[in-house]
Amino acid sequence: xLRILTAAAIGLVFGAGIAISGMANPAKVLNFFDIFxxxxxxxxxxxxxxxxxxxxxxxxxxxxPAPVLDLKFHLPGTREIDVPLVAxxxxxxxxxxxAGFCPGGAIPALGLxxxxxxxxxxAMAGGMYLATILRGLLGRRQALA
Amino acid sequence: MLxxxxxIEAIAGGALIGFAAVAMMALHGRIAGMTGILGGAIxxxxxxxxWRLAFLAGAIVAPALILSTGTPVxxxxxxxxxxxxxxxxxxxxxxMFGGGCTSGHGVCGIARLSxxxxxxxxxxxxxxxxTLFVIRHLLGGF
Numbered sequence: 596x597l598r599i600l601t602a603a604a605i606g607l608v609f610g611a612g613i614a615i616s617g618m619a620n621p622a623k624v625l626n627f628f629d630i631f632x633x634x635x636x637x638x639x640x641x642x643x644x645x646x647x648x649x650x651x652x653x654x655x656x657x658x659x660p661a662p663v664l665d666l667k668f669h670l671p672g673t674r675e676i677d678v679p680l681v682a683x684x685x686x687x688x689x690x691x692x693x694a695g696f697c698p699g700g701a702i703p704a705l706g707l708x709x710x711x712x713x714x715x716x717x718a719m720a721g722g723m724y725l726a727t728i729l730r731g732l733l734g735r736r737q738a739l740a
Numbered sequence: 741m742l743x744x745x746x747x748i749e750a751i752a753g754g755a756l757i758g759f760a761a762v763a764m765m766a767l768h769g770r771i772a773g774m775t776g777i778l779g780g781a782i783x784x785x786x787x788x789x790x791w792r793l794a795f796l797a798g799a800i801v802a803p804a805l806i807l808s809t810g811t812p813v814x815x816x817x818x819x820x821x822x823x824x825x826x827x828x829x830x831x832x833x834x835x836m837f838g839g840g841c842t843s844g845h846g847v848c849g850i851a852r853l854s855x856x857x858x859x860x861x862x863x864x865x866x867x868x869x870x871t872l873f874v875i876r877h878l879l880g881g882f
Contacts, residue, residue, distance in 0.1 A: 598767075598768065599790055599791055600794070601767050601768070602798070603795065603797055605760050606794065606798025607799070607802045607805075608759055608763070608802075609761075609772060609795070609843075610803055611753075611756055611802040611803075611805075611806065612754065612755070612758075612760060613753065613757065613799070614803040614813045615756065615806070616749060616750050616753020616756075618753070620814050620815050620816060621815075621819065622814075623743040626742070628865075628868050629873075629876060630869065632876055632877065633741075633743070635744065635745055636745055637747065638750065639750075640747055640750035641751075641754040642754065643754065644751045644755050645755070645757040645761070645847045646847055646850055646851055648762065649761040649847050649851035650850075652761070652765070652766070653762065653765060653852060656762060659766075662765065662766060664768055665768055665769045667769060668765070671771070671839070671849075671854070671856075674855060674856065676856055679839075680856055680860055681838075682837060682838075683835065683836065683838030684834065684859075684860040684861075684863040685863050686830050686831075686833055686834030687830070687835050687838050687867075688834070688865065689830055689871045690827045690828070690829070690830030690834055691827070691868040691871075692867065692868040692875065693819070693830070693871060694819045694828075695817065697841050697843075698774035698841045699842050699843035700842075702799050703800060703803050705800045706799075706800040706801055706803035706807075707813055707815050709817070711819070714821060714824045714825055716828065718826075718828025718829050719828040720778075720832065721828070721829060722828060722829040722831060722832020722836075723778070723783060723835070723836050724783060725832065726832065726833045726836030727784075729833070730837070
């Protein structure tokens, strides 16, 4: 129960941060990337501040043997820079550049009562599902080869 | 559409995002990445969905709560529906193969100095800027 309540509380803080910073606003996100047009540098400060806080906090937290509500830290173990990482990230950026929604911005944007975030999140969920099927097919082919 | 530079809101919001990331690691030992949390909540073959759904619910409720206090949350998406859907599909496929998005790679991963996250973030920031440049300045926008 405590895990569920704290997860909801952390989600609230995350969503509030996204809403206040402007990351839930596609127009503002796109203008950050429009250096040769209507540039709005706000998101540079969002990323830099979030990164600085996380960097400092992780230094303290990850020195502990385990998190408070779990037996161990669940950290990604892969270190290899491979084709799926680069190709997938490139594809994500192309999508982000079209509409200005990233996953962390779009989920809180659902709470604004607008249509566009609903359309985006539905399509994104479809894309994520498609990717798991594709990954399964590719994995099987690699396993056969 | 023009937006103005909002440094105070950017720093305050960024600090909250960072605080959420640190709290997620301190309490749950997890990366506060939206791709991982959303995927684990909605895709088949995952267990431990409840805390993920709780996080998602909190993230969705937060902007609604801010609006309910009478504080505006600016929002503008002057993009045709077909482009939003295409964008969603590309983002969905991309973040699954790339293993994360702006929150997971860009904030949490770089804070861990993960080489994968640094490469992923540099890649998607570059293709986002390039795509936007092509759409706005070469094709003349939507």
